[in-house]
Amino acid sequence: QRAPAAMMFRSILERILSDEALDEIFREHSQVQIESPILFSHLVNMLAPVISGASKSVNASHQAAEHDYSRQALYDKLKGVETTVSAAMLKLTTQKLMAIRHSTGMKFPDVIKGFHTFVIDGKTYNATEHRILETQTDARAPLPGRAVALLDTRH
Numbered sequence: 365q366r367a368p369a370a371m372m373f374r375s376i377l378e379r380i381l382s383d384e385a386l387d388e389i390f391r392e393h394s395q396v397q398i399e400s401p402i403l404f405s406h407l408v409n410m411l412a413p414v415i416s417g418a419s420k421s422v423n424a425s426h427q428a429a430e431h432d433y434s435r436q437a438l439y440d441k442l443k444g445v446e447t448t449v450s451a452a453m454l455k456l457t458t459q460k461l462m463a464i465r466h467s468t469g470m471k472f473p474d475v476i477k478g479f480h481t482f483v484i485d486g487k488t489y490n491a492t493e494h495r496i497l498e499t500q501t502d503a504r505a506p507l508p509g510r511a512v513a514l515l516d517t518r519h
Contacts, residue, residue, distance in 0.1 A: 380460045381408065386453065393452040402433055402441045404449065410438065462519070475517050483515040 383405035390397075390404035410426055413419035419428065426438050475481040489509035499505030 376461075376464065380457050381412075383409075385456075389453050389456060390449055393449045394446055395448055397444045397446055397449075400441065402431075402437060404445070406431070407438075407442055407445065408453075411442075472518060481517045483517060484512065485515070486510065486512045 383403070386405040386408050387399075387403050391399065410422050410429065413425045413428075414422055419425040422438065422442070423435055426435055431438075487510070489511075
């Protein structure tokens with residue numbers, strides 16, 4: 365009752381990121397990795413507190429949850445998550461959130477009146493300034509550990 369917007373947002377996320385939905389994404393989009401006792405939904409549930417700042421590390425999150433598998437098994441499973449699964453999770457959850465937003469009829473005004481504005485953000489991950497040996501002589505080769513995100517402020 366004290367924070368209805370926060371509770372509504374949490375409820376939406378819990379529905380969209382339900383264990384069943386996450387495990388279905390894994391089953392449909394995993395190409396190499398197999399389903400094991402450590403489900404994809406468990407991985408997301410271990411990472412969510414770390415990403416939100418509620419937990420200091422995956423290990424702390426794992427200890428707090430008291431699962432019956434080892435920390436090493438958890439890290440091995442995390443290490444093996446395929447990019448196709450991660451991309452599908454991002455794409456499908458975004459589609460669901462956009463559908464909710466469109467159903468509300470919400471419109472966002474231009475950040476700069478009369479201009480279709482985009483926000484670009486980037487990140488270079490620590491200790492990735494060293495290029496792969498085979499690509500050091502090729503100026504066209506990508507640098508590892510960089511991410512760029514583009515936000516369309518109208519959508």
